[in-house]
Amino acid sequence: MxxxxxxxxxxxxxxxxxxxxxxxxxxxxxxxxxxxxxxxxxxxxxxxxxxxxxxxxxxxxxxxxxxxxxxxxxxxxxxxxxxxxxxxxxxxxxxxxxxxxxxxxxxxxxxxxxxxxxxxxxxxxxxxxxxxxxxxxxxxxxxxxxxxxxxxxxxxxxxxxxxxxxxxxxxxxxxxxxxxxxxxxxxxxxxxxxxxxxxxxxxEKRTLTCSSNVNSLMGFALSRLYIRKYFDENARNESLIMIENIRNTFIEMINQSNWMDSVSKTKAMAKARAIVENVSYPDYVASDNVTKLEKDYADYKFNSSYILNGLKIAHLAAKDNYRLLRQSVDRQTWTFPPTKIEAAYNPSLNSICIGSTMGHEITHGFDIMGRQYDQNGNIVPWWANETIDAYNKQTECFIQQYSNYTVPSVNRQVFLFRCI
CATH class of the missing domain: 1.10.1380.10 (Neutral endopeptidase , domain2)
Structure with a gap:
């Protein structure tokens, strides 16, 4: 079983x-x-x-x-x-x-x-x-x-x-x-x-469920249809400029901080500069060459049975993951397709997918989880103990404040690690 x-x-x-x-x-x-x-x-x-x-x-x-x-x-x-x-x-x-x-x-x-x-x-x-x-x-x-x-x-x-x-x-x-x-x-x-x-x-309406599934499964193919017909390339360029400005501002904030030691500051700034940004869409999606898309979706052969298709999807997900073991890590891999409005930070790749909160995603590289990984995405203790202690003192007030919030309808407290 x-x-x-x-x-x-x-x-x-x-x-x-x-x-x-x-x-x-x-x-x-x-x-x-x-x-x-x-x-x-x-x-x-x-x-x-x-x-x-x-x-x-x-x-x-x-x-x-x-x-x-x-x-x-x-x-x-x-x-x-x-x-x-x-x-x-x-x-x-x-x-x-x-x-x-x-x-x-x-x-x-x-x-x-x-x-x-x-x-x-x-x-x-x-x-x-x-x-x-x-x-x-x-x-x-x-x-x-x-x-x-x-x-x-x-x-x-x-x-x-x-x-x-x-x-x-x-x-x-x-x-x-x-x-x-x-x-x-x-x-x-x-x-x-x-x-x-x-x-x-x-x-949820079945039409929404089905369309959402198609987007989740074949988001890059769907993105190609939208990008080639509607997307303004200037918006992509402006986003790249925006994230670079945010990155520079963030680095300046690190440099001016009074709670980090100098060595940790230097490493933090290097990590911020090394972040790989994924903005709008990967180049291959908009390219005239569809070889990669065809290869990615080669096994996606479905029929009229929704439940059997669901089983096939689950099986393909498992196969794709197990086969990764014999593949090389691609730091340019996109976590989400452009059609999914999502912001995400991958600590192992030190990369961000930009949804609507660019600055927020950068900070994940330096939070309680992100700080455990260096600029190459490896677990390395690069914060000095004195800086960790100072960080904990700085965040204690937030912990005390948000831990006191309760949602009456579900009778649960706000979960610190998900909300701050």
């Missing part, structure tokens, strides 16, 4: 992924770590609440649409939720993952099983996952293990549950992930949960 989940890029319980080497961003390595949770955040499972009740009800309602044998559904749902709740107990929060990134363990494929020391043969598991896309792993292949304690504890947890409960859990997570691709009678089972989660009173 784990192999089947990995085949469709569904990281329940464990995550297997190809990532930039955090110590050498010019190469790809294998990453192994904790998987996702149905309710996303581990703290959501701490106490019974409206969200956990709605979540379990969704499981029951979906199961009822799929079988006429209903006598075991209540017991099965209870077992599934208890398993996931137990997994959540050992899951690291986002704040913990950030704070404990230095605890990542570097090992090799041949030593992985010994490193995790569980009943699961992780070395063989990795080999089979990558072999599914014709990538043969060597014994000395680098592996970065995150959340090692989670992997050890959860491997012991799942050994205590029946094969029925484990299979049901994987099926549930599979169905949950693909629910939006399914017919309406299945999708309606999710509505009450969605309303409890974020207040959405009704499902």
């Amino acid at each position: 784990l192999l089947e989940m990995a085949k469709y890029n569904l990281n329940a319980i464990y995550t297997i992924i190809t990532i930039n080497d955090e110590q050498n961003s010019s190469i790809y390595v294998i990453g192994v770590g904790q998987g996702s949770l149905g309710l996303a955040q581990p703290e959501s499972y701490a106490n019974e609440n409206a969200l956990t009740k709605s979540y379990q009800q969704w499981m029951k309602d979906l199961a009822m649409t799929m079988t006429n044998v209903t006598s075991m559904i209540d017991d099965d749902v209870t077992s599934i939720f208890e398993l996931e709740k137990k997994i959540a107990e050992f899951s690291w929060t986002i704040a913990e993952q950030i704070a404990r990134q230095k605890d990542n363990v570097r090992t090799t494929v041949s030593n992985l099983s010994n490193t995790i020391n569980s009943s699961i043969d992780f070395s063989n598991y990795l080999r089979r996952v990558y072999q599914s896309v014709n990538v043969t792993l060597n014994d000395t292949e680098r592996v970065i293990v995150g959340e090692l304690e989670y992997l050890k504890n959860v491997s012991n947890v799942i050994s205590q549950y029946s094969s029925r409960t484990l299979q049901n859990y994987f099926i549930w997570r599979f169905m949950m992930t693909l629910i939006d691709y399914m017919p309406k009678r299945f999708r309606t089972t999710k509505q009450q949960f969605t309303q409890t989660l974020d207040g959405s009173a009704s499902e």
Whole structure:
């Protein structure tokens, strides 16, 4: 079941992924770590609440649409939720993952099983996952293990549950992930949960969902149609000038800061100058040569079945990621297509995609996460301890202020690491 989940890029319980080497961003390595949770955040499972009740009800309602044998559904749902709740107990929060990134363990494929020391043969598991896309792993292949304690504890947890409960859990997570691709009678089972989660009173119009999917999947091809017909090249040039002005102003702010030591200042300014900016669109999108676009979308062969297309999309995403292991890192890669209004900073590549907040994205290279990476995107402690202490003192007032904000409708506090 784990192999089947990995085949469709569904990281329940464990995550297997190809990532930039955090110590050498010019190469790809294998990453192994904790998987996702149905309710996303581990703290959501701490106490019974409206969200956990709605979540379990969704499981029951979906199961009822799929079988006429209903006598075991209540017991099965209870077992599934208890398993996931137990997994959540050992899951690291986002704040913990950030704070404990230095605890990542570097090992090799041949030593992985010994490193995790569980009943699961992780070395063989990795080999089979990558072999599914014709990538043969060597014994000395680098592996970065995150959340090692989670992997050890959860491997012991799942050994205590029946094969029925484990299979049901994987099926549930599979169905949950693909629910939006399914017919309406299945999708309606999710509505009450969605309303409890974020207040959405009704499902998004199907036309919007479908067009959004096309944009997410083939955004660069769509961008080509728009750019060649409507885009003003002057806007691109003006944006490039604007970001250079913002970069220079930011460097001047660093230089004038009174809380950074001189060595950290020099390195910070060098990093700011090294940021790769992705503005408007990559050149190949507007080019008369469509070779790259055709190559990128060569496997995108769909039919009239939306659910089967969804499965194919998930499978292609997994294949593309696993195959990265044998590819070179391209620092010019775009994280998002031009048709997606999004701003993003990639610490491993030290690059920014410009949406509408250019200056904001630059600052990500120097925040609590970004400051761990040097100008080449490698994890290197380049801030002096005295500067880190000064930074913490400077930000304490913001932490105190925003941590006191609560959203009454969901009875939750503002989450510091996402909001500041």
